[in-house]
Amino acid sequence: MISLNRVTRIFNSRDGDQVTALQDVSLEIGRNEFITLVGPSGCGKSTLLRIVAGLILPTAGRASIGGAAITEPRSETGIVFQAPTLLPWASVLDNVLFPLRMMHRIDSTSTDKAMALLKLVGLSGFESKSPRELSGGMQQRVAICRALVHDPDILLMDEPFGALDALTREEMTMELLRIWSERPKTVLFVTHSITEAVVLADRVVVMSPRPGRIQEIIEIGLPRPRSFETEATPEFHEASQHIRQLIFGTRHVGPGRAAA
Numbered sequence: 001m002i003s004l005n006r007v008t009r010i011f012n013s014r015d016g017d018q019v020t021a022l023q024d025v026s027l028e029i030g031r032n033e034f035i036t037l038v039g040p041s042g043c044g045k046s047t048l049l050r051i052v053a054g055l056i057l058p059t060a061g062r063a064s065i066g067g068a069a070i071t072e073p074r075s076e077t078g079i080v081f082q083a084p085t086l087l088p089w090a091s092v093l094d095n096v097l098f099p100l101r102m103m104h105r106i107d108s109t110s111t112d113k114a115m116a117l118l119k120l121v122g123l124s125g126f127e128s129k130s131p132r133e134l135s136g137g138m139q140q141r142v143a144i145c146r147a148l149v150h151d152p153d154i155l156l157m158d159e160p161f162g163a164l165d166a167l168t169r170e171e172m173t174m175e176l177l178r179i180w181s182e183r184p185k186t187v188l189f190v191t192h193s194i195t196e197a198v199v200l201a202d203r204v205v206v207m208s209p210r211p212g213r214i215q216e217i218i219e220i221g222l223p224r225p226r227s228f229e230t231e232a233t234p235e236f237h238e239a240s241q242h243i244r245q246l247i248f249g250t251r252h253v254g255p256g257r258a259a260a
């Protein structure tokens with residue numbers, strides 16, 4: 001579905017230096033696969049997502065969807081950023097309907113579709129509220145509904161739960177799994193949370209520090225549907241520990257142990 005073939009992206013910084021954000025990244029993502037991307041800050045995760053979104057182009061290499069090069073944003077791709085970025089003057093319902101309006105795809109079923117999505121994320125009854133009347137977590141749920149309303153086949157999520165409190169974040173993780181199982185799509189999800197990465201993914205892509213390259217791809221064979229109990233299994237701990245070691249190395253800090 002999504003194919004990255006030796007993708008490199010170089011930015012020209014303001015002081016004239018060149019920053020290689022991604023170098024030779026190759027990745028094949030199958031239809032309806034759930035891929036999470038983890039790695040240290042600045043390793044190019046958002047850059048990779050923006051290339052797949054068609055918001056920026058690779059400097060070298062090829063990024064394609066279904067065989068066609070990605071040269072611009074595509075309507076069948078939904079995007080959720082870290083901040084909900086809702087329209088402050090529009091109601092919750094109008095915010096969710098916004099992509100359909102922009103694409104001139106509003107029809108007699110649109111409101112029902114938006115209401116069903118809001119119900120799915122537990123926001124029935126909030127349709128006519130304004131975004132400022134909602135908590136951060138509720139706003140992010142609205143942003144997720146907005147990204148799903150036109151039933152995109154690809155969903156790109158850049159630390160979508162990063163600004164949420166820990167409890168809401170756990171709840172949203174499970175909610176996303178539920179939405180994905182009810183409406184399967186290809187998901188590319190950037191996170192700083194190893195727990196989140198493992199519990200969500202079919203495969204976790206671990207990236208190395210700048211210039212960002214793929215360090216390792218880890219298959220997560222945990223059975224679905226997954227739940228909070230999944231996080232208590234030995235398989236979950238093993239995968240998480242492996243990723244932690246890839247990112248941090250085998251450092252031990254504490255009494256009687258040398259920091260390495």
Ligand SMILES: Nc1ncnc2c1ncn2[C@@H]1O[C@H](COP(=O)(O)OP(=O)(O)OP(=O)(O)O)[C@@H](O)[C@H]1O
Pocket residue numbers: 011012013019020021039040041042043044045046047048210
């Ligand atoms: N528009 C830009 N102009 C110049 N440099 C950029 C630009 N966008 C990203 N970079 C640089 O590219 C590198 C990768 O950035 P990117 O945002 O993709 O990393 P990231 O892994 O998503 O980081 P984080 O986890 O902190 O969000 C960084 O060094 C960043 O400073």
